[in-house]
Amino acid sequence: MISKEDIKHLEKIFPFWLDINQNDRAKIILSSRILSLKKNSIFFNSHELDGLLFLKSGKLRFFLSSLDARELPLYYLNNMEVEFFENFNDKTISTILDIAFIVEKNSEILLIPYSVLNLFRNKYSIMEKFLHNLTREKFSKSLLSLQNILLVPLKDRLLDFLYSLNKTEIFLTHEEIAKNLGSSREVISRNLKVLEKENFLKINRKKIIILDRGEVL
């Protein structure tokens, strides 16, 4: 059971909230839960979180995990965004994908469990279409991310990533940067040195200092 304030969130999550009949709305409200996720926890195919996730606060990073422990970044879930996280090992799907996520900041989520959603998917076409759109969007974002890794040279992606942080001093380890870019610590360190030689930044023992682009050009 969730709070009155969270019930208001449900109207935002489901743009068609009022088209669902009152009884069914009550069932969704009663089965919804608020969960706190600690920074740095990782969830691999965790069925306890299957369903519609609404991120009240915090940040989640979704990635494809592989046997050799490399992480291929897919997309982020930010504040107030919705994600349909679904059991990929469903019998209707032949292939198995290990999509996992890591909690980047302490997060609070509103979860509508998969089992509850499933009760209404056949009844409300509009809900199924909404979930379908979430799947498509996730699909597009994930493919774009992997396409990016495959086609854009790492040095360029690294610089883009550092600029995107909008800070002049960056306190991430090379390991942390590697995870964000689906690369390894060694490769990132090597590319940072190249960028340092090219005067884009300076590497310090503790931080990376972004040089003003004016100085460079």
Place this chain on the structure above:
Amino acid sequence: MISKEDIKHLEKIFPFWLDINQNDRAKIILSSRILSLKKNSIFFNSHELDGLLFLKSGKLRFFLSSLDARELPLYYLNNMEVEFFENFNDKTISTILDIAFIVEKNSEILLIPYSVLNLFRNKYSIMEKFLHNLTREKFSKSLLSLQNILLVPLKDRLLDFLYSLNKTEIFLTHEEIAKNLGSSREVISRNLKVLEKENFLKINRKKIIILDRGEVL
């Protein structure tokens, strides 16, 4: 309008065909079309083919296209398979993905146009769920393919690909193999030479001869 035989195909495509009312079934039948696609034609974001594609015969290869003309292979559509090919530049989706396909063998498809499907998606939850499942399956297959490119060394993927053809003599050009593996001709040629040195195959001017694995081990 399609033939009586094709109407039978519709029952296979939609497992719930008889749950659609007779009028709506008639509308689908009347708007469905048979199209012949010539070997080697390429379709980029071609909205004329948006909708539900049923491949009566032939083979289509779907890929992500990029500005530098590299192709990242996603999945195949084989005989008697169904694909929901949808306008990714829909306003509900922010990102733009260039998914294209090439006709690998002369193909015949049964197309139910997107505009017709859209008439019934809100009416029949079961249809929306069916389309959603097709999207998810496509999603899984595509991500697995890109994951494969990113994580499995090209030499291994190349050998797997050659073995998968189940032929002792392969008459594909290095360029054709490159397209199948999302690589370039130069890289494929270099890797073929390595495999030749390791006695997995012999390269000829016209063909690649696969050596018996018994000879190798």
